[in-house]
Amino acid sequence: MTVRIGGGQGFYGDTPRAVEGLLAEGVDYLCLEALAELTLAILQKDRQRDETRGYTRDLPLYLGAALPAVAEGRTKIVTNAGGINPAAAARAAIDTARQMGVTGIKVATVLGDDLMTRLASLRSAGASLESMETGEPFDALPGEPLFAAAYLGARPIVEALEQGADVVITGRVADAALFLGPLAYEHGWAFDDWDRLAAGTLVGHLLECSGQVAGGNYSGEWWTIPHPWDLPYPIAEVEADGSAVITKPKASGGRVSFDTVRHQLLYEVHDPAAYLAPDVVADFASATFDDLGSDRVRVTRVRGKPATPTYKALLAYHAGWAGEARVGFGWPDAAEKAKATAAIFRKRVEMAGLEVAEWCVECWGVDALGGPTVPESSRAVEPPEVGLRVAWRCSDQATAARVGRELVPLTLSAPPAGLTGMGRGMGGGGGTELLGIWPTLVPKELVDPNVTVTVEEVR
Amino acid sequence: MARLALRELCGYRAGDKGDTADVAVFASSEEVYDLIVREVTAERVKEHFGSMVTGEVVRYEARNVLALNFVLRGALGGGGPRSLRSDNLGKTLGGALVRLEIDVPERLAAFRRPRPDVSWADEILRDGRP
Numbered sequence: 001m002t003v004r005i006g007g008g009q010g011f012y013g014d015t016p017r018a019v020e021g022l023l024a025e026g027v028d029y030l031c032l033e034a035l036a037e038l039t040l041a042i043l044q045k046d047r048q049r050d051e052t053r054g055y056t057r058d059l060p061l062y063l064g065a066a067l068p069a070v071a072e073g074r075t076k077i078v079t080n081a082g083g084i085n086p087a088a089a090a091r092a093a094i095d096t097a098r099q100m101g102v103t104g105i106k107v108a109t110v111l112g113d114d115l116m117t118r119l120a121s122l123r124s125a126g127a128s129l130e131s132m133e134t135g136e137p138f139d140a141l142p143g144e145p146l147f148a149a150a151y152l153g154a155r156p157i158v159e160a161l162e163q164g165a166d167v168v169i170t171g172r173v174a175d176a177a178l179f180l181g182p183l184a185y186e187h188g189w190a191f192d193d194w195d196r197l198a199a200g201t202l203v204g205h206l207l208e209c210s211g212q213v214a215g216g217n218y219s220g221e222w223w224t225i226p227h228p229w230d231l232p233y234p235i236a237e238v239e240a241d242g243s244a245v246i247t248k249p250k251a252s253g254g255r256v257s258f259d260t261v262r263h264q265l266l267y268e269v270h271d272p273a274a275y276l277a278p279d280v281v282a283d284f285a286s287a288t289f290d291d292l293g294s295d296r297v298r299v300t301r302v303r304g305k306p307a308t309p310t311y312k313a314l315l316a317y318h319a320g321w322a323g324e325a326r327v328g329f330g331w332p333d334a335a336e337k338a339k340a341t342a343a344i345f346r347k348r349v350e351m352a353g354l355e356v357a358e359w360c361v362e363c364w365g366v367d368a369l370g371g372p373t374v375p376e377s378s379r380a381v382e383p384p385e386v387g388l389r390v391a392w393r394c395s396d397q398a399t400a401a402r403v404g405r406e407l408v409p410l411t412l413s414a415p416p417a418g419l420t421g422m423g424r425g426m427g428g429g430g431g432t433e434l435l436g437i438w439p440t441l442v443p444k445e446l447v448d449p450n451v452t453v454t455v456e457e458v459r
Numbered sequence: 460m461a462r463l464a465l466r467e468l469c470g471y472r473a474g475d476k477g478d479t480a481d482v483a484v485f486a487s488s489e490e491v492y493d494l495i496v497r498e499v500t501a502e503r504v505k506e507h508f509g510s511m512v513t514g515e516v517v518r519y520e521a522r523n524v525l526a527l528n529f530v531l532r533g534a535l536g537g538g539g540p541r542s543l544r545s546d547n548l549g550k551t552l553g554g555a556l557v558r559l560e561i562d563v564p565e566r567l568a569a570f571r572r573p574r575p576d577v578s579w580a581d582e583i584l585r586d587g588r589p
Contacts, residue, residue, distance in 0.1 A: 037477065038548070041540035133477050133532070219470040219485075219553065223575040259470065259485070262524035266483035268474035270530050272521040285521045319541045360536070360543035369546055372509030373555040391543040435540040437477050 003186045003238045005029045005179055005203070008066070009079070010210030010233075012039045012056040018210070018233040018252075019065045023075060025249040027235060029182040030069075032062055032079035033175045033208045040172065041316055041435040043083040044147045054085030060096040063167075070166050071102045078157055078168045078178050084147050086111055086171040090456070093167055097458045105458050108165035110156040112451030113172040115148040115313060115442065125446050132312070132439045141438055143317035150311040150447050153278030154200075155191060157181025163455045172314070174278050179204030179236075187240045191279060198282035198304025199242025201275065205284075206246055206264050206299075207234050213246065213264040214254040220263075227253025243300045245292070258291040261299075274305070276312070281305040310441040319436035320357060321400035324391035325407045330418040334386035337416035338363045342390055344414050348406045349392075356403060358393040387422055393434060400431030461568035464560050468570065469495065471553030478541075480512075480534035480549035482556050485526045491567065492525040498561040504529050507559045508552075529556065 006027035008019045012034050022030060034056040047054030059081040069075045082089040090109040097105060115122060123129060129138040149172035158181055160168045168181070180200035183189065189196040206213050210233045215225040225231075232252035238244040248256050265284055269275050273285040286303040325345075329337045342361045349356060362368035364387030366379070390407070394400040411419060470485035484499065486492035505516040514532030521528060535549050536542035546552075 036539075037475070038539040133479065217472065217550075219472060221573060221575075223577050223579075258524075262485055262526060263470065263472045263483075265524055266481070266521060266526055266528045267472055268476055268481045269528065270476070270479075270481060271519050272526075272528055273519065285523055287523060289524065316540065319537070322543055324543075358543060362545055369551045370555050370558065371511040373507055373511070373558045375558065375560075389545060391545075393543060437538045437540060439477050 001186070001240060003028050003183055005031060005182060005207065005236050005238060007179070007207030007210050007234050008032050009034055009062060010208065010212060011036055012042070012058065014210055016058070016062045016065045018231070019062060021232050021249040021252050022235060023066065023069045024251070025235060027075055028186070030066055030075050030077050031178045031182070031207065032077065032081060033178055034079060034081040035083060035172060035175070037314060037437055040084060040147060040149060040314060043085070044316060044435070045433060047085060052088050055083040055089035055092065056081045059089055060092055063093055063096045064100065067097055067100055067102045070105055076161070076166050076182070078181055080170045080173045080178055082109070082169045082171045084114060084149060084171060086169050090169045093169060094456065094458050103458050105166040106164050106455050107167045107169065107458060108160035108163065108453055108455045110152070110160060110168065110170035110173065110451065110453055112156070112447065113150045113152045113170070115150055115447070116145065118450070119145060119148055122442060122446055127442045127446055129440045129442065132441060141315070141317055142319065142436060145315045145317055146435065148313060148315045150313040150442055151278055152311065152447070152451060153177045154181035154184055155279070156451050156453050158185045159453045160455065161185040163453065165455050175208040176201045176204030177278055179207055180279060183238050192306070194280050194304035194306060195302065196242045197280035199244065199302040200238070201277045201280055201282045202284055202287060202299060202302050203236045203238055203244050205269070205275070206261060207236055209264060209267065210234070211254065212267065213260055214248045214256050215260055218260055218263060220259045225253065225255050229253070242302060243298065245296050245298050247296045256295040256297055258289055258297055261289060261297045276308060278307065278311055280307050310443055311447055313440050313442045315438040315440060316435045317438065319434040320393045320395055321397045321431040322391060322393050322434050323400040323404045323431050324389060325404045326387060326389045326422040327407065328420045328422045329386045329388065329416065330420070331384050332382070334383055334418070335363055335366045337418065338366070338386045338388040340416055341410060341414050341419060342388055345390060345407050345410060348410070349403050352402070352406055354394070354399050354403050354406070356392045356394055360391040362389040363387070364389060394431070397431040460562045461565060462560050463563045463568060465495070465499065465557040467572050468563070468567070469557055471557050473549050473551070473553035475535055475539055475548045478533055478535050478538040480531040480552050481528060482531060482552050483526050483528045484556060485524070489525065492522065494563060494567070495527060495561070496520060499527060499559065501529065503559065504556065507556070508534070
């Protein structure tokens, strides 16, 4: 039996348009991956303003595209669009189905990834919650935690599918596990069948970033990708032994080749020989890839090792307020003018008595992105124009907003000739909240007992 | 021997996890892979990024796809939701890495990855004008 699985979303903000292509081609499962680290931070701010929020708000758009196929029994949906409020997302899903006249389908909600109310009990049960990045103890967390979520694995998804779910909504389930869930369920993979779990994780990893495996964000001959405005989302045809073919809907642009696939294989994996997933430690460096032509790449021989006893978890804390401003400079001497203006601006902010904890000065057209990697030979060429972007961090929102105002008078009052706005909003906005990220580990035995799966039929 | 930027020989992709950036480079052949394994060490990459990367650089090898993956700690100004940088997710660090110049044998030195031809974009953009 071959299971066809589609990656219908790569992040919060992706387009539901390519979902139609996947459904037209036919997929048994449509997996919608909506969460990045930054997304949880965005959703946290959302929930702070309104307790009924905290999930990715484009979920109804995706469901609008996919629910008719679900109602006809042609596909099922698995998504982590629940963000930090899966229960609210499930309500929204059920409401959307009703509005579309889709009844009789079952919506499952997976809870238990949210550790926010349990941090004290986790710590007294022995979880240190020290930072994975810096090794700092939990007590060094620079502010109150704003959210805390464990990256759950595929098991609760399998459970939901066993209970007959047509739509599975989770919170912070690891990206690739959204795909591993249906594959393990359909193929009956045991949760100690490490090679199969690794194969399913690799497939999930290749599909989780939507267009990124099919010619998106591609450093090869990207300008030769067919119809890049009609970039498809990917499909995997997965066999019971874990071997798979990565492909795309035929009637679309894009490309699936050995090169596009390997670009995605190493995306954000750290050690490719030990990709730490909730259900397995996958060895991506063991896999064999065969480019079959016609946008088909076969993946075989993936090996896995036993999963670790911990889940990764992510905490966030308030880290101050940011503001930013941009101005442009025309030729000649644009780079020098930009630097001088940044310095004058900084002096003016100081003179105004505004407290800035951190500055970031970028000269676009010089080295804003490349920094020290920009070679002397490039610096020796005078740029035709330069954009100056200055960002700052303050401890309160009002100050962050007032700092930007100090730049506006420089239009007439800074010595360099040729300062101009870069579009609208020269002085920057009202300040943006910054969040610090605290990745940590938490023993699975302290998380799993709280993971629940509930299924509700839409009536 | 000749001096060549990695961009002529390798593809790249970068991503983020917290304040850590992952930057992968993809060799165009086994010969190039062996060359970059030799030349593009973690130490050289750390030096290349200078003040942009405050922590350690670790290199991983994936011979099955002729690629190296570099893990750059302290590379994102505190991490995506905390960073003041425009590129708070480090998406452009792949391009920054392949600026690195290495010594290559003469027979590889003539090699140049092709430059983009976006005449199709010119056509589309022309249509948008009156």
